[in-house]
Amino acid sequence: MTGHGFIVGAARSGSGKTSVAIGLMRAFRRRGVQVRGAKSGPDYIDPGFHAAATGQPGVNLDTWAMSPALLASLARQAAEQAELTIVESAMGLFDGIRAEPGRSGAAADLARLFGLPVLLVLDVSGQSQTAAAIAKGFAAFDPDVRIAGVVLNQVASERHDRLAREAIEEIGIPVVGSIRRNPDMALPERHLGLVQASEHGAIDAFIERLADTMEQSIDLDAVRQLAGPLEPAGGDETPILDPPAQRIALAQDAAFSFVYPHVIAHWRAAGAEIVPFSPLADEGPDESCGVCWLPGGYPELHAGRLAACENFRHAMRRFAQTRPVHGECGGFMMLGETLEDADGECHTMLGLLGHSTSFAKRKMNLGYRQARLRVDCAIGKAGDTIRGHEFHYARLIDPGSDEPLADIADGAGNAIGPSGARRGHVTGTFFHAIAKG
Incomplete structure (x- = not known):
C-alpha cells in the first residue's frame, strides 16, 4: 500500500x-x-x-x-x-x-x-x-x-x-x-x-x-x-519504552486512561500481555502479572469513589509487597496518602507513597521533561534518560519523605530538580514517559 x-x-x-x-x-x-x-x-x-x-x-x-x-x-x-x-x-x-x-x-x-x-x-x-x-x-x-x-x-x-x-x-x-x-x-x-x-x-x-x-x-x-x-525512510523502534514485565496489569477506566498508543503497541509487539483492571469497579491487579501500571487520568474527579474501593486498596498493597507498581501523574496522585478534591474535601488514597496532592489549590504545570532515572523502575534502568512531559493542575501539598525517582530537566535541558518518589517496589511521578532519550 x-x-x-x-x-x-x-x-x-x-x-x-x-x-x-x-x-x-x-x-x-x-x-x-x-x-x-x-x-x-x-x-x-x-x-x-x-x-x-x-x-x-x-x-x-x-x-x-x-x-x-x-x-x-x-x-x-x-x-x-x-x-x-x-x-x-x-x-x-x-x-x-x-x-x-x-x-x-x-x-x-x-x-x-x-x-x-x-x-x-x-x-x-x-x-x-x-x-x-x-x-x-x-x-x-x-x-x-x-x-x-x-x-x-x-x-x-x-x-x-x-x-x-x-x-x-x-x-x-x-x-x-x-x-x-x-x-x-x-x-x-x-x-x-x-x-x-x-x-x-x-x-x-x-x-x-x-x-x-x-x-x-x-x-x-x-x-x-x-x-x-508518506514514505519515511529508515526507522528503529528501540527508543520506545521497554515492556516492564511479560504480563502488565494496567489500570483502565474513566479515572485512569492516559496511555500513549505507541507504548502499548510496542509492549504487545515485544510479546507482553496487557491485563486491564478497573479501580473504579473496585478491581485489583491480576496476581499473575509482574508489574502494575497506574496511568494518568482524572482521579481528582473520582476521589471519593476511589477512596471507598476497599478491594482495590487491599489488592494494590498486597501486589506492591512483592512486585513493581508505577504511577504516572493521576496514578502518582493515587499512590499518595491523600488527595484533596476541587471542593477541598480530603480523600484517603493508597498510601504506598508518602506525598499528598490537592486539586483545590491547583496550578497548571505544562512542558516537556527529561528525566534521568536514579533507580531501576517500570519506565527504565538507573541512569537512563526518558523523554516525556508534564500536564497537570494538581500540586503537592505535602512532598512526603520518600526518595526521589529521577532528576528532571525541562525541554531545553535546564535542571528543575529531583522529582517523583520511590519506596520499596513502588515508584511514581507527575512526569508522563514517551520514549527513551
Whole structure:
C-alpha cells in the first residue's frame, strides 16, 4: 500500500482543527478510504477520537520526545496500514520549543521531515480579507513547509465567505472548504483538554455529524488530491519504552486512561500481555502479572469513589509487597496518602507513597521533561534518560519523605530538580514517559 498524508494545522488552539480533522477522517472512511489519524506533540486524548473516527489506533508523532528513527518507524507503520494519514497539529502549526533543528515538537517539523503538505484551518470570525494576510504569512514563513490549501471556519454568511475566499485565492492558495458557524461542532472540554472519547455520550453519532458537516462544507476530492506521499525512510523502534514485565496489569477506566498508543503497541509487539483492571469497579491487579501500571487520568474527579474501593486498596498493597507498581501523574496522585478534591474535601488514597496532592489549590504545570532515572523502575534502568512531559493542575501539598525517582530537566535541558518518589517496589511521578532519550 502506498500511503499518503497531510497535516491539519492552524494559527492557534481553538481554531477548529480537531473537529475538522476528526470529521475528515470519518468522511474519508465513509468513502471506503483506509484512513489513520496521528497527533503531533504530547497529547493522549485526541488519539482516542482519531481511533473512534477511523476504526484504527491513533498514534503520536512528537519530534521533541521521539528520535527521528522512532518517528520514521511510527510514520511508516501508519503509511503501511492506511491509504491516508491525517496528522492533527497541536496548538499552532509552528508552536514548539527552542531545540535543535527539527526537534521542536511543532507539527511544522513533521511537514519538513516527511514532506507533508498542510491543510490550514483559519478561524475567520471577526475578519474577512485579513485572512489572506494570515495565510500569506503561513505560506512565506518557512519555504520547507507547504501550505497546500485552506479551510475557512466560523464563516457567518455567503458574503463573508466570498470576501475571505477571493482574497486568499488571489495570493495563489486554494480554498477547499468553508464551514459556517455551528456551536454543535464543539467538543466538550475539561481542565486537561477534551473530554475523552470513551466518556463522550453517543460518540459515534457526534462524529457522524462532524463528517456530515465536512462533506457539505469541504471539497473532499480536492483535499485528497493535495495529500502528499508518506514514505519515511529508515526507522528503529528501540527508543520506545521497554515492556516492564511479560504480563502488565494496567489500570483502565474513566479515572485512569492516559496511555500513549505507541507504548502499548510496542509492549504487545515485544510479546507482553496487557491485563486491564478497573479501580473504579473496585478491581485489583491480576496476581499473575509482574508489574502494575497506574496511568494518568482524572482521579481528582473520582476521589471519593476511589477512596471507598476497599478491594482495590487491599489488592494494590498486597501486589506492591512483592512486585513493581508505577504511577504516572493521576496514578502518582493515587499512590499518595491523600488527595484533596476541587471542593477541598480530603480523600484517603493508597498510601504506598508518602506525598499528598490537592486539586483545590491547583496550578497548571505544562512542558516537556527529561528525566534521568536514579533507580531501576517500570519506565527504565538507573541512569537512563526518558523523554516525556508534564500536564497537570494538581500540586503537592505535602512532598512526603520518600526518595526521589529521577532528576528532571525541562525541554531545553535546564535542571528543575529531583522529582517523583520511590519506596520499596513502588515508584511514581507527575512526569508522563514517551520514549527513551
